[in-house]
Amino acid sequence: MPLTDLTTPPAAAAEAAALLDRLDQSFSGGFARLHGEHLDALASLGRAFSGTPLAGALGEALEGISRSEFLDRHFLVLAAARAALQGAQHDALAAQAAGALGRAVAKPEEIPASAVQAVPPQIEVWLESVRHWLMELGLAGFANLDVNTLLPFQATLDQVESEPRLGRHAALLGGFLDELLTVFPARGTPEFPLFRWADLWSRAMVLSARAPAPAHTYTVSGELRILGADLRQHETFATLVAFGSLREKGKPARLVRATISAFKVDVIQGEELGPLLADAGATLLDGLAQSKALQLSDMALTATGDLLWSDKAAKLGAAFDPLAEAAEVLKAAPAARPSLAAADRHPALLEELVYLAGYKVGGKEEALTITVDGATLPLDHDRFPETDDLALIEVKACSEMVALLRFDADRWTLQPLLVGGGAKKKPKFIGASLGGGKGKKSKLGALSTLKERSSKLLRKKS
Structure with missing residues (x-):
């Protein structure tokens, strides 16, 4: 097909x-x-x-x-x-x-249930x-x-x-x-x-039907190479979902997801999310921002291919080329890749990680399309995060892309996560500005201002 x-x-x-x-x-x-x-x-x-x-x-x-x-x-x-x-x-x-x-079709693994x-x-x-x-x-x-x-x-x-x-x-x-x-x-x-x-x-x-049960997991060790990330947020919550290839010793590469999240307030946007998300996964953010592999040691993995991220089980490794890794791993994507639990199956949550090269970009800035292998699909403008890491217009200057194939509003779309090659020699990707989050000072200073004001309020109350 x-x-x-x-x-x-x-x-x-x-x-x-x-x-x-x-x-x-x-x-x-x-x-x-x-x-x-x-x-x-x-x-x-x-x-x-x-x-x-x-x-x-x-x-x-x-x-x-x-x-x-x-x-x-x-x-x-x-x-x-x-x-x-x-x-x-x-x-x-x-x-x-x-x-x-x-x-x-990606399906959850069968993992023995643990005690409830x-x-x-x-x-x-x-x-x-x-x-x-x-x-x-x-x-x-x-x-x-x-x-x-x-x-x-x-x-x-x-x-x-x-x-x-x-x-x-x-x-x-x-x-x-x-x-x-x-x-x-x-x-x-x-x-x-x-x-x-x-x-x-x-x-x-x-x-709300029942309290969530603990996820069934087993531990994995190996090298994680992040191929792209999706930043999702609303006024009071932000989540970064990283997609990567996991190379375990003696096993073929598989695709996994890693998610870190944080509560926030509406004025915190863009790179100011870095310090908040770093509390949940500073090493993950640094690996993404620096295009460095992450060495995992006994990190929990769920049946749906989701790593339960813990900085204690990860450390930075050597640098790698994410586009070259994507070209190798996604050319014939492994069957072992992220899926959805039965209760989470929803068209808007479909996400197939793909690597594209030799495509043509058409349309106007807020209605760009990608033509590849004779098929023309729109770029998903609505899902782009409010950061300066990657703009849709930058896709035009590149010849390679890692993207998520999605379905929303009755049509298939492509959501770019990372682009490079062509006139843009240096890859551009979502999450590039979030590394070094711990102790990082933002340009706008909204997070610093909020922390200072809350500190003053607590001192007055005490």
Whole structure:
């Protein structure tokens, strides 16, 4: 299957998208105000899951919602059904991408389960509070929200943010609440991203079903060579996801991910994220910024190919050429590469690491396209981070690229992580300015100013 076959999504993905679009209309006006077309959409959802393990619970939930029996368990099942539809979309799209790239579909490894730890009772209470708030949002409808519905949740969010085991919940819920508060209060009928908010709502509801279990892992040792990184953030949270090849002694190279994250405030952007992220992985940032290999010793690796990063298990090694490494490893990408857990399967989370050379760049600055092997794909402008490390326009001056093949807004796109060759001899890549984060002074000084002010406040209180 050539790359040209990526111009049209699979029929199964398109059918699921149409059903999701009908379902999401109920989130606009609210499930407390359902009428004919909304009830028809819910009935269609029930028929789509006929004969599946979710059919019984979904049928009960839809009947309850239709007769105004509003219980959080009904909305949890509704969210699970919506997530399952997107999981089916993901699977169809992953198969399409793998076929176009000549790869096997990436799947999680099988790792023996470890003993389950008891969950502190307060976590269950907080998650129940999260589900109740999400149900209130669904009942009111996104078009009818006000600050009286939104602001009381801040108390629960503060508790969630205080628990390290709920870091993922905190990042999602904090970003969702911030987005809602940027729109409300509103005069008249507000404009809002219905599909995105329904996505965030259902993801948050599914996550709140139970406390997260510890990831199943085993340890790996070897040399990690980072090929590129993606910087993701919202007003209160930032994450850097590094992609690299792991070379273990006596084994073929495999692709892995490494993620480090930090809470922040909205004024901290760009290279000022370095000192914050360095607290979670200074060695990872230095290896990325300096294009140096990282020697790993007994670092935990999950079934999905994610390293649980620990600076204690890593040290800087020799310099290497990331473009040459990418050309070697990604020409025929190994089957052992990052995947998604079953509950995380979503089209927007698809990411296939690719190496491209000899491509042609077309289009205008904010609508650039890449043509390679007869296929033309748009560059993903919306996913570019707010840093000076790599600008889309710089892609034009280069002849080689490491990128993520992604699917969003009903189309395949390319998100450049690293470019080089051609007129630009020195590679440009996301994350180049984040190295040396510990003790690093930023140009804007926002982080230093905030630390100084908080220190003064603490001294006054003491």
